[in-house]
Amino acid sequence: MIKAIFFSEFHPTLGPKISYQVPEDYVSKEIFDAVSVYIIPKEQLDSCIITVNVLGHKITGYPVRISDEKYPRNFLIFNLCFVCDSDARTVQYELVVRKLAEHLVTLEVEQNFLSTESNSAKLPKILGQILSDLNRGGLCTVTVGTSTLHLKVIQVAAEPPLVFDHHVPVFTSEFSPLKQDYWDLTTKQVLPYIDGRSHVARVAIEADVDIGLVKACIQNLLYYGVVQLIPIFQYSNMYAATPKLRELPMNSDLSRECIAFVAKSDRHPPSFRDVFQMYCGMTYGTTIRDLCLRFNPHALRIDEHRLVQFGVLQGIIRRICKYPVYKPETQRGSHKKQMTSLHRLCTGVASYDEICCRTGLSYHELDDKIEADVDICVLWK
Amino acid sequence: MDVNPLAVILVENGSKGDRLLFRYPYDTQATPNFAKRTRAKQLQTPYPQISAEDMQKTSAAYSSTISGSVHSFPSKVLSNLFAVKSELCGKKFEIKINDIRFVGHPLLVYHQGEGKSAGSSQESILSFNVVFALKASASHAVVDCYHEVSKRIAAALWHEERRVAYLSEEAKVMTSTQDDISSELPDDPLDVPYHLILQRSQLARDLRRVYEDLQISGKIHLRINRWILISCCLPQKIYHLLDPGLIIEPADIHACMEALRPYHAILLLGDKEKIINNLPLDSSPALKRLINLANPLKSLQTLAADADLTLSHVFQLVGHMLYFGHATIIYPLCDSNVYVLAGSANTSPQSKLADVFSEMFNSACLIQIMSEFSVPVSLSQRRNPLATPEQESEEIKIIIWMLQHHLLIQLHTYVHIVTRVTFASRQSTPDDLNAGSSLTRMPSDSDMASVISDEALSSPPSHKSISSKAPLCKYFRGKHHLEEIMYLENVRRSDLLHLIDKFRTILITFEHEDSACSVFYKNSTT
Numbered sequence: 015m016i017k018a019i020f021f022s023e024f025h026p027t028l029g030p031k032i033s034y035q036v037p038e039d040y041v042s043k044e045i046f047d048a049v050s051v052y053i054i055p056k057e058q059l060d061s062c063i064i065t066v067n068v069l070g071h072k073i074t075g076y077p078v079r080i081s082d083e084k085y086p087r088n089f090l091i092f093n094l095c096f097v098c099d100s101d102a103r104t105v106q107y108e109l110v111v112r113k114l115a116e117h118l119v120t121l122e123v124e125q126n127f128l129s130t131e132s133n134s135a136k137l138p139k140i141l142g143q144i145l146s147d148l149n150r151g152g153l154c155t156v157t158v159g160t161s162t163l164h165l166k167v168i169q170v171a172a173e174p175p176l177v178f179d180h181h182v183p184v185f186t187s188e189f190s191p192l193k194q195d196y197w198d199l200t201t202k203q204v205l206p207y208i209d210g211r212s213h214v215a216r217v218a219i220e221a222d223v224d225i226g227l228v229k230a231c232i233q234n235l236l237y238y239g240v241v242q243l244i245p246i247f248q249y250s251n252m253y254a255a256t257p258k259l260r261e262l263p264m265n266s267d268l269s270r271e272c273i274a275f276v277a278k279s280d281r282h283p284p285s286f287r288d289v290f291q292m293y294c295g296m297t298y299g300t301t302i303r304d305l306c307l308r309f310n311p312h313a314l315r316i317d318e319h320r321l322v323q324f325g326v327l328q329g330i331i332r333r334i335c336k337y338p339v340y341k342p343e344t345q346r347g348s349h350k351k352q353m354t355s356l357h358r359l360c361t362g363v364a365s366y367d368e369i370c371c372r373t374g375l376s377y378h379e380l381d382d383k384i385e386a387d388v389d390i391c392v393l394w395k
Numbered sequence: 396m397d398v399n400p401l402a403v404i405l406v407e408n409g410s411k412g413d414r415l416l417f418r419y420p421y422d423t424q425a426t427p428n429f430a431k432r433t434r435a436k437q438l439q440t441p442y443p444q445i446s447a448e449d450m451q452k453t454s455a456a457y458s459s460t461i462s463g464s465v466h467s468f469p470s471k472v473l474s475n476l477f478a479v480k481s482e483l484c485g486k487k488f489e490i491k492i493n494d495i496r497f498v499g500h501p502l503l504v505y506h507q508g509e510g511k512s513a514g515s516s517q518e519s520i521l522s523f524n525v526v527f528a529l530k531a532s533a534s535h536a537v538v539d540c541y542h543e544v545s546k547r548i549a550a551a552l553w554h555e556e557r558r559v560a561y562l563s564e565e566a567k568v569m570t571s572t573q574d575d576i577s578s579e580l581p582d583d584p585l586d587v588p589y590h591l592i593l594q595r596s597q598l599a600r601d602l603r604r605v606y607e608d609l610q611i612s613g614k615i616h617l618r619i620n621r622w623i624l625i626s627c628c629l630p631q632k633i634y635h636l637l638d639p640g641l642i643i644e645p646a647d648i649h650a651c652m653e654a655l656r657p658y659h660a661i662l663l664l665g666d667k668e669k670i671i672n673n674l675p676l677d678s679s680p681a682l683k684r685l686i687n688l689a690n691p692l693k694s695l696q697t698l699a700a701d702a703d704l705t706l707s708h709v710f711q712l713v714g715h716m717l718y719f720g721h722a723t724i725i726y727p728l729c730d731s732n733v734y735v736l737a738g739s740a741n742t743s744p745q746s747k748l749a750d751v752f753s754e755m756f757n758s759a760c761l762i763q764i765m766s767e768f769s770v771p772v773s774l775s776q777r778r779n780p781l782a783t784p785e786q787e788s789e790e791i792k793i794i795i796w797m798l799q800h801h802l803l804i805q806l807h808t809y810v811h812i813v814t815r816v817t818f819a820s821r822q823s824t825p826d827d828l829n830a831g832s833s834l835t836r837m838p839s840d841s842d843m844a845s846v847i848s849d850e851a852l853s854s855p856p857s858h859k860s861i862s863s864k865a866p867l868c869k870y871f872r873g874k875h876h877l878e879e880i881m882y883l884e885n886v887r888r889s890d891l892l893h894l895i896d897k898f899r900t901i902l903i904t905f906e907h908e909d910s911a912c913s914v915f916y917k918n919s920t921t
Contacts, residue, residue: 048482051475052490058472065491068483255907260873263811287813294811294905298735298771337742339762362742362762391762394769395736 016107016149017071018097019141022046022053023128026086030054033134036142041097045069053077053093060091063108072098074107076115080122085129092128094118094141105170110148117163125159174236177214177229180367181243184210184323201231208232210323213246215371244326245333246367247319249303250377252394253296253331262330263290272328276321278312288314292321296331298394335365337393338384356383360390397533398613398632400541401495403606404526405598406477407566410519413478415470416569417596419603421589468492477501477524484522487542491531498538499526500546502553504562520556520563525549525602536644540629544615548605551623552598561620565598572596612636614719616675626675633720637664638801640739647914648717651724654911657696657706658882660727661689661713664799670721685712686721691728691795724911725798726805726878730775731888733906734794736768737804739916748800756793764793771806771906801916806906807876810895812868813903867894871902876909 018040022032030050035041046053052066055077065074075095081088094115096107121127128134140156144165147154152167177183185208197205200223207217214232218225235241245251262269269286277283288309295305302318305311311318325331340353340360359369370380384390404418477499479488484503489496501524525548527541555561569592576588592599601617605625608615613632618624634643663670663686671686684702693701699709716722726732741748744762752761767777777790797803870880877891895902908916 044482048480051480056472056475058469059476059492062492067489067491068486255905257907257910257913259905259907260809263813263873290811290813291903294903297906298769332738334738339742339744339766341744341760341762362744391766392769393736393742393762393766395738395740395742 015102016096016098016145019094019145020097021092021094021137021141022050023093024054024087024091034138034141036138036145041071041073045071049073053095054091063112065104065108067100070100072100072102072104074098074104074111076108076112078115078119080119090122090129092118103170106167110165110167113165114144114163117161121158121161127158171237171239174233175243177232177236177243178368179215179225179371180213180246180365181232182210182213182246183208183217183232183235183241184244184327186239186242186327198231200227201234204228204231208241210244211247211319213371242327244323245335247302247322248377249306250301251322252298252301252334253322253325254298254334255293255296256329256332258329259293259331262293268328272324275324276316278315278317282315284315289316289321292316292318293325293330296325298334334394335367337362337365337395338369338390339393340390342389356387357389360384362393397530398537398629398635400606400609401528401530403602404473404477404497404528405602406474406524406526407520407562408478408522408524409566410521413474414570415474415477416566417589417592417599417602418470418473419589419593419599419606421466473526477526478522479524481522487546488524488526489538489542494531496529496531496533496538497526498529498541498545499524500542500549502549504553504556520566523549523552523562525552534644536646537629537631540631540645544605544609544627544629547625547627548619551619551625554623555620559620562598565596568592568596569599628719630718630720637720640741641801641915643915645718648714651717651911651914652710652714654909655695655710655713655724656879656882656911657699658694658726658878659724659911660691660694660698661716661722662691662725662795662798663689663722664720679712681708682712682715685709686716689722691725691798694727723799723801723915726807726909726912728774728791728794730778731773733771733773733806734768734798734803735771735806736765737802737916740765740802748802752796755796756789759793764797765802768797768803804908804916805912807878807909808904808906809873809876810871810880811873811903811905812871812901867891873905 018035018037020032020035020041022030025031030046030053032041032043032046049066049068049071052064053073053075055064057079060077060079063074063076065072067073073095075093077091077093080090082090092115094111096104096111098104098107118128122129125133136158140158144154144156148165148167152169154165156163156165203223204217204221207220212220214228215225217232218228221228223231232241232243236243262272263286269290272289273283273286274280276289292305292309292311292314295308302322306318309316311321322331326333338360339362340357356369356373359372364372366377366380369375370377373380375383384392402418402420405416407414407416476490477488477497479501481503484501486500488499488501491497501522503522504520525545527545529538529541552562556563572592572595573588576591589599593603597620601619604617605615608617609629609632613629613636615628616624616626630643630645630648634641667686667689671683674683681702681704685698685704688698688701690698695709695713696706699706702709704712713722713724717724736742742762742765743749749761753759774794778787782790794803867880867884867886870883875883877888880886880891881888895904
């Protein structure tokens with residue numbers, strides 16, 4: 015949230031000063047004097063993005079110096095700064111501030127925009143427009159004379175995790191991907207196949223797009239928080255409760271959302287007790303198949319697939335994955351056995367899902383092979 | 396890792412203006428780097444030409460992307476930035492230039508109106524600032540930790556300056572060295588004075604030590620002017636050294652302290668002797684006593700009694716030990732504890748831990764033991780009735796070792812009461828259900844009491860009066876695990892299990908880890 019925008023310059027006789035500010039007097043004269051050395055810095059720091067966080071304000075600026083003999087001191091220094099609260103994040107505004115400053119440089123060089131009083135008087139109006147537009151939608155289009163400038167605030171998020179073949183992308187909340195005209199062509203081709211059930215490899219085949227491209231698209235969607243990755247749903251999967259499960263009965267919003275999400279039909283939602291009981295039943299050694307046999311979710315009007323999906327998305331439960339580890343018995347190793355390709359995959363880092371995707375085996379085929387092999391031991395975590 | 400400092404800088408603002416007194420590390424190859432710099436972004440022309448003029452106004456060339464360091468900033472620029480106006484003194488000072496963040500805590504030596512006593516020399520220091528340079532990507536918590544370090548050093552210097560004018564003396568040494576060099580060698584080889592200053596000034600050596608300690612161990616323990624103690628640490632760094640996958644912020648430790656209860660125990664992360672030897676000489680005797688008596692079988696309450704300390708004092712010491720990475724929190728080892736392989740455990744047989752493990756426990760295989768803990772097992776289930784006492788103690792040692800390395804996590808059983816009210820509401824309209832009025836109603840004590848009284852009528856009371864168990868129902872909200880209920884109500888596990896079994900139609904149990912312990916299992920991979 016931008017609190018204020020000000021335009022400051024180095025006045026030939028008065029020194030650093032704020033020429034224009036919206037809203038007026040948000041940054042007081044005293045505060046500006048204390049930080050002016052960072053707003054109008056030494057020439058070595060020109061064209062650097064400088065963010066100073068003192069006295070309760072976080073001020074991001076990009077000081078610019080234009081050298082020309084027409085100016086009283088042979089140069090013009092100005093800095094257009096965004097002011098935020100001291101605990102706010104400002105990384106996303108840095109590029110906007112720089113683009114704006116560079117645009118002003120162009121305007122000044124071409125039209126003397128800043129140095130003529132009649133022109134620069136338009137600045138407060140422009141600053142006001144930028145302030146309100148960026149705070150509202152993160153987008154702003156500024157027109158000065160004949161030139162137009164487009165500004166966009168791009169949220170800087172953490173690096174998205176790597177996408178693997180066996181991950182299942184699922185849309186977060188009520189995102190309607192098909193209405194958006196916003197994505198690139200490849201993403202548009204992939205989006206219809208993201209249904210919360212198909213894994214990445216399958217999405218790639220169904221959408222007829224190269225799997226590398228699909229992964230890149232999904233990683234991009236992850237960055238924007240449009241999708242989340244969950245494990246493949248299988249009846250042989252195991253899940254365990256996390257401490258967040260305790261919140262479910264306490265938080266009425268969450269439990270209402272949960273019931274609506276897991277219901278088989280909207281007209282007959284399941285009872286909370288049954289839903290909660292099924293979540294509580296998820297523990298080590300209990301597969302979804304066992305749970306279904308025990309509770310018969312169909313009769314309880316619960317969609318077990320959506321139950322698991324909701325739990326994983328909300329962090330109520332977490333998947334317990336199976337990791338085979340190849341561990342040859344050395345003592346009876348008179349005849350050294352050939353290491354098969356399967357053994358090479360059993361590093362303790364790759365889970366069953368990953369190996370299944372790599373080898374194309376089904377869960378049961380892989381399980382049979384690994385059960386039969388004495389040199390592989392299996393870890394659950 | 397963004398925790399490491401890039402540089403430490405000392406700046407004074409005196410009667411003669413601002414001056415950079417010392418910076419570490421200084422650039423040993425300043426000149427070649429300078430030539431290599433290219434402007435990251437050219438404003439005027441899209442085709443940058445390296446010209447003499449361009450070298451003078453390097454501007455964006457200070458972007459640290461080239462060498463990832465702060466060497467590219469000339470001393471004059473830094474001193475101008477960090478010798479702050481008096482309005483900014485006594486507060487946190489933070490400035491980010493491109494991708495380097497500087498954090499410090501400037502202090503005024505004498506407050507306004509509080510003049511220095513007459514007769515002192517003309518060159519007095521008005522304010523000073525100890526600044527750390529960090530990567531801009533360092534998290535908020537890391538920046539706060541560095542601010543704390545800077546503040547402590549500044550406070551110590553402030554005190555010593557007012558006591559014996561220590562900073563003025565050191566500053567004189569530093570400035571005279573700089574002046575000597577610049578008068579002898581006017582060609583300005585950037586690094587030479589700092590090298591000499593290190594030899595001549597105690598404060599410069601102290602600052603170098605701060606930098607190196609933060610870089611290597613994350614712990615600082617030194618005395619400014621051999622008088623004022625500075626002892627602090629960066630928990631992020633310490634835990635990173637213990638386990639590279641572990642990201643522990645001070646907020647996590649505070650969360651753990653919030654969840655800490657007297658029935659928890661501490662598990663030392665290293666050898667007892669080693670921890671005590673690494674403590675400073677004048678450390679609290681209570682801390683030493685606590686470490687000596689620490690035992691994974693003893694709860695904090697017992698420990699407090701044994702060490703003859705109050706429980707709140709023990710909690711404070713435990714908080715300290717967690718902050719310095721000496722210990723972790725567990726539930727005291729006992730037969731009924733259920734352990735399972737932690738989700739964050741590294742299961743690669745090639746890992747360093749596996750090698751260390753087989754070295755420690757006569758070539759036992761870590762993967763084998765881990766696979767035995769793939770399903771939750773209690774210690775009593777693991778006990779082999781035929782095992783010799785040696786084997787049993789070995790077994791316990793293995794479990795302790797695995798807990799120390801966060802490979803195992805304990806599962807606790809939580810109980811939640813769900814009344815049958817929900818069944819009655821099945822006939823109600825869907826609107827009611829959607830509103831969630833009856834579904835999410837919290838079962839009240841009276842519900843439980845009525846069920847209990849029904850049961851009491853239908854079946855003869857067992858070995859204990861059932862009415863005595865009614866107060867327990869306030870724990871059946873899923874907030875307390877069985878061990879906690881046992882502690883709070885002083886009941887036996889068998890009684891509790893009996894009760895849960897008896898009311899299993901309305902009591903749902905579920906298992907997960909304790910929130911006090913789980914913060915130490917956070918892993919970057921999960």
